Amino acid sequence: MARVLVGVKRVIDYAVKIRVKPDKSGVVTEGVKHSMNPFDEIAVEEAVRMKEKKLAAEIIAVSCGPAQSQETLRTALAMGVDKAIHVEVTGKDLETLQPIHISKILAKLAQDEKADLVIVGKQAIDDDCNQTAQMTAALLDWPQGTFASKIEQSDGSLTIVREIDGGLETVKVKTPAVISADLRLNEPRYATLPNIMKAKKKPLKKVTPKDLGVEIKSHYDVVSVEDPPVRQAGSVLPDVDSLVAKLKEGGFV
Amino acid sequence: MSLAIRNLILRKSSGCLLPSRKMSLTALPSTHEMLRKTCRDFAEGELKPIAAKLDREHLFPKEQIDKMGKLGLMAIDVPEELGGSGLDYLAYAVAMEEISRGCASAGVIMSVNNSLYLGPVNKFGNKKQKEQFVTPFTDGSRVGCFALSEPGNGSDAGAASTTSKDGGDHWLLNGTKSWITNGYESEATVVFATTDKAKKHKGISAFLVPKPIEGLALGKKEDKLGIRASSTCNLVFEDCKIPKENILGEPGMGFKIAMMTLDAGRIGIASQALGIAQASLDCAVDYASKRIAFGAPITKLQSIQNKLAEMAMRLEAARLLTWRAAALKDEGKNYTKAAAMGKLAASEAATYVSHQCIQILGGMGYVSDMPAERHYRDARITEIYEGTSEIQRLVIAGNLLKEYGV
Numbered sequence: 338m339a340r341v342l343v344g345v346k347r348v349i350d351y352a353v354k355i356r357v358k359p360d361k362s363g364v365v366t367e368g369v370k371h372s373m374n375p376f377d378e379i380a381v382e383e384a385v386r387m388k389e390k391k392l393a394a395e396i397i398a399v400s401c402g403p404a405q406s407q408e409t410l411r412t413a414l415a416m417g418v419d420k421a422i423h424v425e426v427t428g429k430d431l432e433t434l435q436p437i438h439i440s441k442i443l444a445k446l447a448q449d450e451k452a453d454l455v456i457v458g459k460q461a462i463d464d465d466c467n468q469t470a471q472m473t474a475a476l477l478d479w480p481q482g483t484f485a486s487k488i489e490q491s492d493g494s495l496t497i498v499r500e501i502d503g504g505l506e507t508v509k510v511k512t513p514a515v516i517s518a519d520l521r522l523n524e525p526r527y528a529t530l531p532n533i534m535k536a537k538k539k540p541l542k543k544v545t546p547k548d549l550g551v552e553i554k555s556h557y558d559v560v561s562v563e564d565p566p567v568r569q570a571g572s573v574l575p576d577v578d579s580l581v582a583k584l585k586e587g588g589f590v
Numbered sequence: 591m592s593l594a595i596r597n598l599i600l601r602k603s604s605g606c607l608l609p610s611r612k613m614s615l616t617a618l619p620s621t622h623e624m625l626r627k628t629c630r631d632f633a634e635g636e637l638k639p640i641a642a643k644l645d646r647e648h649l650f651p652k653e654q655i656d657k658m659g660k661l662g663l664m665a666i667d668v669p670e671e672l673g674g675s676g677l678d679y680l681a682y683a684v685a686m687e688e689i690s691r692g693c694a695s696a697g698v699i700m701s702v703n704n705s706l707y708l709g710p711v712n713k714f715g716n717k718k719q720k721e722q723f724v725t726p727f728t729d730g731s732r733v734g735c736f737a738l739s740e741p742g743n744g745s746d747a748g749a750a751s752t753t754s755k756d757g758g759d760h761w762l763l764n765g766t767k768s769w770i771t772n773g774y775e776s777e778a779t780v781v782f783a784t785t786d787k788a789k790k791h792k793g794i795s796a797f798l799v800p801k802p803i804e805g806l807a808l809g810k811k812e813d814k815l816g817i818r819a820s821s822t823c824n825l826v827f828e829d830c831k832i833p834k835e836n837i838l839g840e841p842g843m844g845f846k847i848a849m850m851t852l853d854a855g856r857i858g859i860a861s862q863a864l865g866i867a868q869a870s871l872d873c874a875v876d877y878a879s880k881r882i883a884f885g886a887p888i889t890k891l892q893s894i895q896n897k898l899a900e901m902a903m904r905l906e907a908a909r910l911l912t913w914r915a916a917a918l919k920d921e922g923k924n925y926t927k928a929a930a931m932g933k934l935a936a937s938e939a940a941t942y943v944s945h946q947c948i949q950i951l952g953g954m955g956y957v958s959d960m961p962a963e964r965h966y967r968d969a970r971i972t973e974i975y976e977g978t979s980e981i982q983r984l985v986i987a988g989n990l991l992k993e994y995g996v
Contacts, residue, residue, distance in 0.1 A: 372627070415624055527628045530662025530675040530685075533621055541723055 338394035339490075339512065341384045342447050343418065344457035344469065345377040345400050346437065347409040351462055361561040364463075373409045376458025378416075380518040382525040383488065384456055385417035388455040392490050395419045397450055401439055404426050407541060414536035415528035421541040422446065430546070430553040436464075438553050439548065440472035447477060452513065454495075459484055459517040470517035480510035483517040598731070604734075613680060613917040615910075622684050625677070628661060629685045633692025641693040644819035645964050650775050651696055651819055658696070659730010663689065663965070664703050668712050672720055673728035679854070679916040683861040687909075690865025691872075694968035697818030697865055699733060701858035702771045706976075707734030710780050710796065710851045714839035723778050723798050735776040737767035737825050738848050738857075744769070745981050747782075748791030748845060751828060754783035759834050761797060763805070763827040769975070773808060774821035779802050780851075782844045794844035798836045805830030816967035853926050854919065855976045856933035860912040863933075863940035863972040867905045870940075870947035870965040874898065875962070877951050897950060903945045908935035927989035934982040937972035944969040 349355065350370040357364055387393035394515075398413035400406040401424040410421035424442055426434050447455050455477075460467035474481035482488070482497030486505070489496040499506045500519050528536075546553055574580050583588045613619075618626065636654055642862075644651055658664055668674020668681040675681075682704060690697030711723045727734050743749040752765025763783055770779070779799050786793035799806065809824025839847055875898065878889045889895045912932035918925035944965040948955030955962040973979045 376646055405630055408623070411620055412624060412627075528624055529628070529660065530666065530677060530681075531670070532627060533624050533628070533662075534670070534676055536624075537621065 339387065339392060339453040340451055341387065341393045341396045341454045341456060342443065342450060342452040343377070343380050343384045343396060343398045343413065344443055344455070345381060345398055345413050346374045346458070346461045347375050347400060347402050347406045348374045348461055348463045357562055357564050360393060361563060363559070363562050366533070371405065371408075373412050374458050374461045374463075376460060376462070376518055376520070377558050378458075378525040379520070379522050380456040380458050380516075381413050381416050381418060382523045383516075383518060384454075385526070386523065387490070388417065388419075393454070397422060397452070399424065399443065399446055401426050401434065401442055401520050401546075403431060410534055411542055412528060413531045414539045414541070416526060417532065418539075420539055423541060423543045425543055425545055426553065433553050433555045435556060436466045436468040437556055438551055439469050440476055442546060442549055443469070443473045444476040445551065447473070447513075449549075454512060455479075455515045457515075457517055459519050467517075474515035477513070477515065478511050478547075479515055481515045481517075482508055482510055483501045484519040485516050486519050486521040488516065488522070492583060606730035606936075611971040613913065613920075618680070618684065619825075621677075622681050626684045626688055628884050629663070629688035630691075632658070632661065632846070635687050637689065637692030641695075641819075642697060642958065642961065642964065643691060645816075645968075646958075648818045650821060651693070651699070652775070654693075654696055655699055655733065656730045658689070659728070661701060664730045664733070665708055665724075665808060666704055668708055668724060668728055672712070673725045674708075674712075678920040679857055679896055680913060680920055683857055683912055683916040686858050686861035686862055687868065690862040691869045692865075693819065694862060694866050694965075695817045697862040698771055698817050698820050698859075701855065701862055702735055703727065703733045705855035705858040706736035706851060707772075707776075707778070707780060709854050710736075710838060710847050711798065713850070714796070714843070714847055715798075718835070719798060719838065721938075727778065732770050732777045733775055734778045734780070735770050735772040736851070737770050737779050737781045739767060739769045741766055741768050741824075745978055747848060748794070750782055750784050750791075750794050750844075751787070752781070752783040753787070754785050754795060754797060756785065757831070760831045761834065761837065763799070763830040763832065765827050767825040767827075768809075769812075769822055770825050771820055771822055771975075773823035773825060774811060779825065781827075782840060782848055783827075784844075785841060789842070791845040792842050794848075795841045796838040796844040796847045797832060799830070799832055803830060803832070814944055814971070815967070816964070816971055853929050853978055856929040856982075857912060857916050858920065859909070859972055859976045860915070860932040860936035863936035863969065864905065864909050864912060866953065866969045866972070867901075867908070867936070867940040868944040868963050870903050870944040870962065871898075871905060871970075873960065873962055873965070874901065874943075874947040874950045877954065894950060897946045901946050904935075904939040904942055908932065908939040911935045927986055927993075930977070930982040930985040930989075933972075933977065934986070937969075937979060940969035940972050941966075 353370050355364050361505045384396045396418045398410055398418040398421045400410050409424050457470050470483050484500045485497050486500045487498035494511050496509050623801050662675035663685055665674035666677050670676040691908050781797045781799050782794055784793045784854040805828050807826040812822040878894050879887050881888050915925050915928035915932040918928050947962045951962050
């Protein structure tokens, strides 16, 4: 039975109205509601379902971030994950934290914990990078199935249906492998009260990137963060000819 | 070893963040935050979309109550060994508010089951009674109810005239109970009846009655102003025979059981009122931010801002009183006055906030297209049941004067 490692990220809640900081260095996070990245919720749900189908033996959730990341891990534990690892990143390191570091951390933990499967959300809703799964697979030299909307297990291999621009692509990979969860993979469960209570007794280990041999070194710098331009009014055109003329005018044809 | 050092060691020895034992004035413990999220997501996803329909058609939300049971919400403070969630009253208050914010009827069904039914049976029942009357009622598949009020007495609970005659191997119940929430769907009830009218309130005992049972008939379903998805009816006992062992606690203890149960129930109803108030505030702010009048959203107008500020303040104040009552109960301290204050403040806040919500919405508040009118109707009962506002004031005054020793 597989040992599954699930990566979860603490992000600003999807329903919050984002405000850019006046100094354009980023967005306001102080006092703002945070929750588990929705795609990571789907990843956790998939892992828990595997365990219920007896395809997975143990599920370990990992989160990299400040102390509050432990709340995200507690939610994962309440959904059915067996144990959690908090990779504590604070201060300057937290500002520099990028997908490449997460990938290195997940790769190291996957080896340490003898994982057969690493599942993460396809992207985080704050940076929309969509890089972690791919880089983790490359670092481990494992096959990857990204944008998964369906996963079927058979001996030593996985059949994954991927949602791509052109439609659906089915790939078969040998385990161990890395998967990134897409929206339609499943619908995450509510953390029931009994499970929230059980989660209190589940183990949560704290480590640092240094313990895992990962240095948080910046590979790129964020120059500025700005609001998108205010949407301009459109214009109603009388016929197709004027539309074509306008498009030519704007240099689009 | 000093207390400070002992607490420090306890905090460090657990491998994770240990939530503080004392309730914080600014944040809920992480477990409670998780519970709040689950309840809010459930309320938004499963209750809010159907609340108007349930109200219009007076439909008991069986499917949703079942799901709430599976989430562990129908027996929040019942120990895990009996099938409950084993959490505290603060968790119950938080859960009640979030559920009621989605649908006030679902809230009262949950509250009656938790506080008024499971409360007394769990506290005063023996092992056999708990097996029969607690465990099957913890997962949402069955609900219970609480029968104290009668046509002749509501606030005057000590004047109960439903009788229970000792028949050797059974009790014979005769009388009528009125205004019983969950009257129709419940499969058991805690009934208060007197074995000796001469002893006045000291002659009242509590009994466990399974439903349906011969000798118990249900009155018509009341056509209520609000919380219409929950059933309210009379329970008519006519020579209803129940086993001798179905007496709850000691004979003559009934009044005390009722009063203690209502203390806890008040926290539940206060939380229901908070949920209704919060839903009204949400509705008012949302509408006001979009409604343009005099060239700008009406949130820019002082009249509206004054209302919103008052609404938010009364709601927040009531919430703090309610949570304090829950925390006092959880710490095993006397919480009667606090619970009465919470219920009084929250119910009056609910009627105030829902009233102002309609005012802010103007004409739109008066029609069923917006939930404002339903919140207004739902809020009204919170000032009446589980102790009218007038009774709450008497309870507060009584305890206050005792504290002053005068």
